Amino acid sequence: MVPARDSEVFLSIYKSLMPDVSPSLSLHRVLTASLLHRIAAIHKRCFSLYSVSMKNVLRWVLITGASDGLGREIARVLGSKGWNLVLTARSREKLESLCRDLARDHGVEALPLVADLSREGAAEQLYHDCRGLWDRQGGAVTVSFLVNNAGSGLFGEGVELGSRAFPMLRLNIIAPTSLCALFGRDMKDRREGWILNIGSLTANQPTPFFASYGASKSYIRNYSLALRQELAPFGVKVSCAQPGFIRTNFDENSGVKSERYRRFSHKNGMPAHRVAKIAVRAALSGRGLVNIGIANTFTAWFSKLLPLGLLSAILARAVFALTGRETARQKLGEDKPLIKD
Numbered sequence: 592m593v594p595a596r597d598s599e600v601f602l603s604i605y606k607s608l609m610p611d612v613s614p615s616l617s618l619h620r621v622l623t624a625s626l627l628h629r630i631a632a633i634h635k636r637c638f639s640l641y642s643v644s645m646k647n648v649l650r651w652v653l654i655t656g657a658s659d660g661l662g663r664e665i666a667r668v669l670g671s672k673g674w675n676l677v678l679t680a681r682s683r684e685k686l687e688s689l690c691r692d693l694a695r696d697h698g699v700e701a702l703p704l705v706a707d708l709s710r711e712g713a714a715e716q717l718y719h720d721c722r723g724l725w726d727r728q729g730g731a732v733t734v735s736f737l738v739n740n741a742g743s744g745l746f747g748e749g750v751e752l753g754s755r756a757f758p759m760l761r762l763n764i765i766a767p768t769s770l771c772a773l774f775g776r777d778m779k780d781r782r783e784g785w786i787l788n789i790g791s792l793t794a795n796q797p798t799p800f801f802a803s804y805g806a807s808k809s810y811i812r813n814y815s816l817a818l819r820q821e822l823a824p825f826g827v828k829v830s831c832a833q834p835g836f837i838r839t840n841f842d843e844n845s846g847v848k849s850e851r852y853r854r855f856s857h858k859n860g861m862p863a864h865r866v867a868k869i870a871v872r873a874a875l876s877g878r879g880l881v882n883i884g885i886a887n888t889f890t891a892w893f894s895k896l897l898p899l900g901l902l903s904a905i906l907a908r909a910v911f912a913l914t915g916r917e918t919a920r921q922k923l924g925e926d927k928p929l930i931k932d
């Protein structure tokens with residue numbers, strides 16, 4: 592649909608361009624107006640990306656989980672676009688080496704900050720440390736773009752994992768929530784900013800054997816989209832990217848032992864650099880929920896068509912098949928259906 596105000600503008604342009612065409616050709620007019628509207632929308636998007644890339648010379652981005660995997664690639668993409676970077680994770684050496692590489696390759700400033708975001712109060716400490724940083728000219732570092740990427744999974748049966756899931760939940764939920772609040776408030780005051788939260792395709796349905804991880808990503812999706820509405824009037828753009836499998840060490844770090852599962856995830860995974868490029872571009876152009884890649888977009892769309900109970904039962908079967916686990920039915924020697932809605 593063409594919004595009322597825009598369509599009026601476009602119709603007046605149309606009239607001035609084609610004064611001799613009879614007003615009775617209304618279908619023709621509407622089609623032309625909507626075509627002009629599409630062209631204007633594409634132009635606006637390109638212009639907003641251009642103006643972000645032109646103005647970012649002195650801009651700073653904070654990326655969590657930047658020592659490896661997707662976070663490292665996001666750092667490379669933004670470094671190549673001229674953003675100055677504050678990179679954080681637990682591995683000091685990896686961060687320092689990446690900062691050196693980015694400064695050398697792109698002439699940007701890159702500063703490492705070590706933090707374990709699964710610890711209580713770590714996000715607040717990170718915010719405090721970040722405010723204490725100075726750039727080369729002696730000015731205070733002001734974060735205009737926050738990328739909440741750090742996250743980990745925890746593979747296994749929910750009841751067996753028990754409280755072992757708590758540090759992961761602090762990393763995947765509490766830390767990004769705190770960082771969004773702290774940096775988001777500053778952005779709101781400045782009437783400008785971008786927040787990119789890395790979610791996952793698993794947010795769209797219950798995910799057996801990644802139960803608390805999947806649920807943490809559902810939280811991130813809904814939180815991001817709600818925050819987006821709250822901050823939009825203040826010029827702050829909040830996005831949530833939902834990748835599917837990515838070729839990183841995520842499975843190993845999440846305790847997936849099955850070689851078959853890892854091979855499957857690697858084979859179907861996207862390269863981290865490609866995911867990073869798509870996510871950054873979408874965030875800077877102000878998109879809300881971003882599925883990464885055609886196959887993942889189709890999966891996200893398809894998963895909306897099925898009842899959640901059925902979807903989670905299918906996923907449980909798939910994990911059993913991939914990991915070679917005994918099903919609960921086999922364990923119990925019963926012949927009842929394994930999972931009911």
Ligand SMILES: NC(=O)c1ccc[n+]([C@@H]2O[C@H](COP(=O)([O-])OP(=O)(O)OC[C@H]3O[C@@H](n4cnc5c(N)ncnc54)[C@H](OP(=O)(O)O)[C@@H]3O)[C@@H](O)[C@H]2O)c1
Nearest residue numbers: 656658659660661680681682707708742791836837839841
């Ligand atoms: N890989 C996938 O298939 C996939 C799919 C969908 C969504 N995602 C999401 O994408 C994001 C990045 O995942 P990835 O695949 O790049 O995983 P990864 O290769 O395991 O990298 C995780 C990053 O987070 C950091 N990190 C882990 N625990 C941390 C902690 N306690 N405190 C601070 N930093 C910590 C790690 O650095 P240190 O070890 O140095 O701390 C590393 O830089 C995550 O949010 C994940 O949920 C991944």
